[in-house]
Amino acid sequence: MSPTPITVAYGDGIGPEIMTATLHILQAAGAQLAPEVIEIGEQVYLRGNSAGIEPAAWESLRRTRVFLKAPITTPQGGGYKSLNVTTRKALGLFANIRPCVAYAPFVETRHPNMDVVIIRENEEDLYAGIEHRQTDEVYQCLKLITRPGCEKIIRYAFDFARQHSRKKVSCFVKDNIMKFTDGLFHKVFNEVGVDYPDIEQETWIVDIGAAKLADTPEAFDVIVLPNLYGDILSDVAAQIAGSVGMAGSANIGDQCAMFEAIHGSAPRRAGQDIANPSGLLHGAIQMLTHIGQHEVAERIHNAWLRTLEEGIHTYDIYSAAHSREKVGTQAFAKAVIARL
Amino acid sequence: MSPTPITVAYGDGIGPEIMTATLHILQAAGAQLAPEVIEIGEQVYLRGNSAGIEPAAWESLRRTRVFLKAPITTPQGGGYKSLNVTTRKALGLFANIRPCVAYAPFVETRHPNMDVVIIRENEEDLYAGIEHRQTDEVYQCLKLITRPGCEKIIRYAFDFARQHSRKKVSCFVKDNIMKFTDGLFHKVFNEVGVDYPDIEQETWIVDIGAAKLADTPEAFDVIVLPNLYGDILSDVAAQIAGSVGMAGSANIGDQCAMFEAIHGSAPRRAGQDIANPSGLLHGAIQMLTHIGQHEVAERIHNAWLRTLEEGIHTYDIYSAAHSREKVGTQAFAKAVIARL
Ligand SMILES: CC(C)[C@H](C(=O)O)[C@@H](O)C(=O)O
Ligand SMILES: CC(C)[C@H](C(=O)O)[C@@H](O)C(=O)O
Numbered sequence: 001m002s003p004t005p006i007t008v009a010y011g012d013g014i015g016p017e018i019m020t021a022t023l024h025i026l027q028a029a030g031a032q033l034a035p036e037v038i039e040i041g042e043q044v045y046l047r048g049n050s051a052g053i054e055p056a057a058w059e060s061l062r063r064t065r066v067f068l069k070a071p072i073t074t075p076q077g078g079g080y081k082s083l084n085v086t087t088r089k090a091l092g093l094f095a096n097i098r099p100c101v102a103y104a105p106f107v108e109t110r111h112p113n114m115d116v117v118i119i120r121e122n123e124e125d126l127y128a129g130i131e132h133r134q135t136d137e138v139y140q141c142l143k144l145i146t147r148p149g150c151e152k153i154i155r156y157a158f159d160f161a162r163q164h165s166r167k168k169v170s171c172f173v174k175d176n177i178m179k180f181t182d183g184l185f186h187k188v189f190n191e192v193g194v195d196y197p198d199i200e201q202e203t204w205i206v207d208i209g210a211a212k213l214a215d216t217p218e219a220f221d222v223i224v225l226p227n228l229y230g231d232i233l234s235d236v237a238a239q240i241a242g243s244v245g246m247a248g249s250a251n252i253g254d255q256c257a258m259f260e261a262i263h264g265s266a267p268r269r270a271g272q273d274i275a276n277p278s279g280l281l282h283g284a285i286q287m288l289t290h291i292g293q294h295e296v297a298e299r300i301h302n303a304w305l306r307t308l309e310e311g312i313h314t315y316d317i318y319s320a321a322h323s324r325e326k327v328g329t330q331a332f333a334k335a336v337i338a339r340l
Numbered sequence: 341m342s343p344t345p346i347t348v349a350y351g352d353g354i355g356p357e358i359m360t361a362t363l364h365i366l367q368a369a370g371a372q373l374a375p376e377v378i379e380i381g382e383q384v385y386l387r388g389n390s391a392g393i394e395p396a397a398w399e400s401l402r403r404t405r406v407f408l409k410a411p412i413t414t415p416q417g418g419g420y421k422s423l424n425v426t427t428r429k430a431l432g433l434f435a436n437i438r439p440c441v442a443y444a445p446f447v448e449t450r451h452p453n454m455d456v457v458i459i460r461e462n463e464e465d466l467y468a469g470i471e472h473r474q475t476d477e478v479y480q481c482l483k484l485i486t487r488p489g490c491e492k493i494i495r496y497a498f499d500f501a502r503q504h505s506r507k508k509v510s511c512f513v514k515d516n517i518m519k520f521t522d523g524l525f526h527k528v529f530n531e532v533g534v535d536y537p538d539i540e541q542e543t544w545i546v547d548i549g550a551a552k553l554a555d556t557p558e559a560f561d562v563i564v565l566p567n568l569y570g571d572i573l574s575d576v577a578a579q580i581a582g583s584v585g586m587a588g589s590a591n592i593g594d595q596c597a598m599f600e601a602i603h604g605s606a607p608r609r610a611g612q613d614i615a616n617p618s619g620l621l622h623g624a625i626q627m628l629t630h631i632g633q634h635e636v637a638e639r640i641h642n643a644w645l646r647t648l649e650e651g652i653h654t655y656d657i658y659s660a661a662h663s664r665e666k667v668g669t670q671a672f673a674k675a676v677i678a679r680l
Contacts, residue, residue, distance in 0.1 A: 074516055082516055110450045126483060131520045137487040139520040143466060147477040174568070176414055176422055180471045180479040207572045208604070211579035214554040228514070232547045232572065239551035264548070 011070030013265025014275035021277035021333035041072035071265035093251035100237035120230025150188035157224035248282025259283035351410030353605030354615035361617035361673035381412035411605035433591035440577035460570025490528035497564035508540035588622025599623035
């Protein structure tokens with residue numbers, strides 16, 4: 001098998017550490033990859049490029065169409081746009097898939113039976129980036145919801161559920177208030193749902209749905225929802241499953257795909273070799289599946305699971321009752337490699 | 341003491357049942373109230389009044405300036421506006437105070453030490469109600485944040501913290517994406533915070549803040565945040581404290597105030613005498629404090645607490661381990677009255 005070209009960005013904060021750890025594991029497991037490294041994020045912003053990315057990097061992305069990305073820091077203030085969002089939009093990555101799974105009894109969680117996949121719309125909503133200052137005292141941001149956008153993500157969610165033998169898709173909206181925008185999402189959910197009579201379907205008002213998710217995540221299977229709700233509730237779901245440090249995310253478009261951890265660059269934890277590389281590793285496992293390297297993906301997942309099961313834990317999931325050894329980022333990667 | 345005139349609406353769904361229970365308790369406890377009952381909500385909508393409220397009801401509200409309101413149902417579809425939001429905006433109720441408290445060990449919760457007060461901005465944000473259909477495929481909703489709106493709610497939160505001897509105020513925003521609107525909220529939080537050096541202050545990005553809240557609510561004290569985040573996260577907080585059925589809410593303006601349960605009208609549970617009246621009762625207790633009837637407020641709270649402690653629970657908080665008797669709405673009220 002000839003190696004698949006992928007684009008890799010080491011990111012900011014804890015990014016370089018977790019990317020190094022992840023790439024070690026991929027290599028040791030025999031993933032057939034030809035990484036092209038691009039520089040994006042803080043260093044590029046600070047050179048005065050407010051997009052945080054240069055033309056050569058876009059060329060690499062358009063060529064490989066597969067992007068493994070570590071977290072990026074957006075400088076505070078000024079006109080800096082989030083590069084995460086720019087990338088998702090520029091590459092048309094309309095679906096953000098975030099599995100939030102408990103690994104009980106190996107990792108402490110109050111929700112041992114949790115296994116939720118959050119499918120977040122990834123281009124529209126308040127993330128459309130249309131914001132302006134009307135006067136010094138009045139600021140506005142436009143929430144944008146389109147019918148094609150709704151159809152695409154909702155169909156994706158139902159297809160995903162079928163392919164992964166999942167029984168139910170839940171839709172979260174606030175259409176008692178936003179009757180047009182969230183109302184459209186809800187309406188399209190009902191319309192598209194007709195094509196999937198084999199899959200149970202339900203809609204929750206996002207406030208009470210969020211409460212149910214935080215309290216009884218076992219009640220959910222696949223959840224499809226607009227961008228901002230998905231942002232907030234995937235962090236909630238990942239954290240109560242064990243740690244935001246463990247969840248990976250696939251950003252899927254018609255042409256390209258990007259894989260990442262769901263968490264941020266945690267600048268205060270940078271350079272200390274303490275971060276959990278599992279989130280990015282899960283993104284990488286999703287990537288391997290995406291490019292057809294199923295066997296390696298499974299091998300890595302199993303070795304990772306054995307590492308957890310044997311109580312070799314980074315600080316974020318360490319607990320006296322559940323862990324045997326507290327390890328740093330690179331030691332965790334070595335432990336996974338030893339179990340491949 | 342001459343009775344304080346208040347306006348009362350029995351609402352829809354479970355509303356009439358929990359209002360009846362609540363008013364019985366208030367009366368038995370010796371609250372000095374002269375209730376004026378108004379009809380609002382579903383019946384009024386269905387008579388063709390899309391506002392769900394008639395002029396005489398507004399007159400009562402403007403006269404008494406104190407409103408005890410049961411949950412209301414907004415009919416699905418059509419041009420019906422949420423009356424909850426109309427009332428908050430028409431009466432200028434800019435602050436929504438939602439205490440979310442655990443009552444361990446009497447009520448089951450995974451977060452026995454939780455005691456969070458959510459102070460939600462109540463007039464702006466996506467609730468401004470500016471929404472339109474651009475084409476058949478494109479819908480928009482305007483998120484509106486103003487400097488005076490931010491200043492008012494944030495100052496309210498800090499003053500509340502001081503008055504209630506609370507140590508910390510946390511601000512939740514998504515200003516890495518919404519740099520203007522949420523950026524303004526964050527900026528004003530920092531500016532106003534300067535006047536409260538005695539109170540600890542912190543800001544969270546709403547996604548990771550929500551994750552922390554769902555996982556470790558003990559880490560928070562007072563939280564101030566824009567309208568929609570407050571809507572979602574107060575349901576989360578109330579539910580993980582024990583039940584959304586237990587939390588009350590005070591909607592405070594310069595002239596008027598409205599008190600309610602944080603939950604909805606639960607039409608599917610209506611007419612069965614099973615709903616927990618505690619949320620509305622807590623709203624009523626906040627109301628008694630607001631109008632200066634502190635002693636009665638405390639008496640009711642203590643009797644309510646004793647009822648819980650003795651394991652007399654409605655279905656939503658019933659558990660074999662923590663409860664002695666499962667009771668209906670009116671029986672719960674009688675049990676509280678017996679302990680006054
Ligand atoms: C960093 C931020 C722009 C991003 C988002 O809001 O989407 C992150 O929170 C995420 O969930 O991937
Ligand atoms: C019923 C609904 C309009 C309302 C809101 O969104 O504010 C409710 O959820 C609440 O939190 O009081």
